[in-house]
Structures are given as C-alpha cells and as structure tokens.
Amino acid sequence: MLDEELKRRASMVTDAIEKLLPVVHPQGLYKASRHLVDAGGKRLRPSMLILAAETVEGDQKVVLPAAVSVELVHNFTLIHDDIMDHAETRRGRPAVHVKWDESGAILAGDTLYSKAFQILASTKTDPGCVVASMEMMAGTCTAICEGQWLDMEFETKNRVSEDEYLEMIEKKTGVLYGAASWVGATLSGAPEVQVNGLEEFGRLVGMGFQIYDDVLDLTAPPEVLGKPRGGDLVEGKKTLIMIHAMERGVVPEVLGKKNATTEEIEAALSVLEENGSIDHARTKAAALVEQGKRALDVLEDSEAKDLLLELADYMISRRY
Numbered sequence: 001m002l003d004e005e006l007k008r009r010a011s012m013v014t015d016a017i018e019k020l021l022p023v024v025h026p027q028g029l030y031k032a033s034r035h036l037v038d039a040g041g042k043r044l045r046p047s048m049l050i051l052a053a054e055t056v057e058g059d060q061k062v063v064l065p066a067a068v069s070v071e072l073v074h075n076f077t078l079i080h081d082d083i084m085d086h087a088e089t090r091r092g093r094p095a096v097h098v099k100w101d102e103s104g105a106i107l108a109g110d111t112l113y114s115k116a117f118q119i120l121a122s123t124k125t126d127p128g129c130v131v132a133s134m135e136m137m138a139g140t141c142t143a144i145c146e147g148q149w150l151d152m153e154f155e156t157k158n159r160v161s162e163d164e165y166l167e168m169i170e171k172k173t174g175v176l177y178g179a180a181s182w183v184g185a186t187l188s189g190a191p192e193v194q195v196n197g198l199e200e201f202g203r204l205v206g207m208g209f210q211i212y213d214d215v216l217d218l219t220a221p222p223e224v225l226g227k228p229r230g231g232d233l234v235e236g237k238k239t240l241i242m243i244h245a246m247e248r249g250v251v252p253e254v255l256g257k258k259n260a261t262t263e264e265i266e267a268a269l270s271v272l273e274e275n276g277s278i279d280h281a282r283t284k285a286a287a288l289v290e291q292g293k294r295a296l297d298v299l300e301d302s303e304a305k306d307l308l309l310e311l312a313d314y315m316i317s318r319r320y
Helices: 002-020 027-037 044-055 060-085 096-121 127-154 162-187 192-219 240-247 262-274 277-298 303-315
Strands: none
Touching: 002 044, 002 060, 002 303, 027 060, 027 096, 044 060, 044 162, 044 192, 044 303, 060 096, 060 127, 060 162, 096 127, 127 162, 162 192, 162 240, 192 240, 192 262, 192 277, 192 303, 240 262, 240 277, 262 277, 277 303
C-alpha cells in the first residue's frame, strides 16, 4: 500500500514540475536544471510534505507548489554535491557537470535554488503562512550548506565524535525532511503543536534515513546500489560506522584508498561487520526513527498519519 501511495504522490509532483518548471529559453540551462529532476528518484521529501498536509486536513493541490519547491532544493544540492565529490553518475545518468561542465552545473543548481523560492511564493494560501514557509526553507538551505561544510571538514580530521556526526547529518539531511513536514502543515493552517511535531518527525526520520544510507553503501549488492559498494570507505568518509570502528581501534586499511580492490573492500566490510560497527549504525537509525514516530502522537489518527508511520519504517528497511 505504501509503495502505491508514494508513487501516486510522486506522480503528482512530477506533473506539477512539468507545469511549474518548463524548459524555456535558454533551453540548455533548463535542460541541465531538469536533468536530474527528470531522472526520477523516489520523491520522498515532497511526498512527506503532501502527507504532512493531509494529516492536518490540508489540500494536496494547495501544497503542490511547496512540494515541488522541496524537490528542487533537494536536486540543487545533488548537483552541487556531485561537483564537489567529482561524481561521474547520478540516478543512472551522467552527472550534470559531466554533461554540461562545472560552470553549466553550477548555473543549473543555482537555477533550481532560485526557482524553488519563486514557486513556493506562488502557493495560493494565507500569505503569512507562505512567508513563514519561505523563511523556513531559507534557513534550511543555510543549514544544508553548514552540514556539507562539516562533512568536508571531517575528511581532514583524524577523529570525529558521534555527536559531531549526528549534528552533520541533522543539517545535511534531516533538516530538509523536517522542513518538508513543517511547510506542509504550516501551509495547511495547522496549530503550532502539530507543526512542530511533524517537523521533529521529519528531521529525526531524515537522520535515520542518512545513517541507513551509510549502511546500504557497505551492505547492499552492487547491482542494487548501481555502483560498487564501499564508496564511502574508499572516499575516507567519517560515517557513524567508521566512527564506531575507530573508537574501538579498528581502522580498515582501505579507508581513503581510492584505488582499493574489490577484495580489499570486501575484507574491510567483514571486519566492520564482526566489530559490530554496522549493527551499531542500524540500531541508531532505528532509534531515531522510533523517536520521530512518537512525535506524531500530537496528531489525530488518520490514513495519512498511518502512511507517514509506514514511510518512517521504510526509511530503514529499503534496499537502496
């Protein structure tokens, strides 16, 4: 049921993108901007926004521009992340900077960023709620940049604490899920206690999503990931898994070794599994999701609330 409901809302968002972000002159700029957006993705963030609105009896059609805004912000961050990480592919397609060079990719990302706010401003509801939502999204974009900066700093630090890592993923990943839920509820005129409960839900579940993403990078089969597994390991990323291992004196030789062989990576994964580091990350992700689900106690029971709870569980049980 969840899969069908998510696909239905994702389809709504895709149709709205066609209307709200058409390919106009200069076509090259808008084709580059739409490159990743049109590649699909699960549309989890905009779907969460729509579901949050539904839990407080909001109108799907009213919040659709906001859902598009959230999706465009997400894709803007992906374009810039790929430039910084020198990633070659994304969603089975060449990365934007590979197809249009770095200058084109920067402009494409900037276009998505500015269009996100223009589209959000077009929401047909109480102007005060629209302004508040724009303020929330602006603060969220700043937090995402802070999180990305922290992630970059971690690469040059010998040791990163678990608390530092949690702050980083809260800003880099959690806040956009939290903002999506907050905006969906705010534009629907929900009372503050419900708005805040939904924001907490989204933020914590988003953090669990990120930790589980790190787990999948090491455990999912390459054919499911669409890339060789262990990418975070060879890139030297200080994930929760690595932080746990390093605190116990376990430092895989392939950490930061970009030319590591498949055999070396698989051996390192076995060590991390035996050390309990991967299970530690799974447990932390589950705890954050459970805490987030409890934040929805401020809502009346409804089908939309049930779907949000199912979505939370999906975040830490998906295969990719």
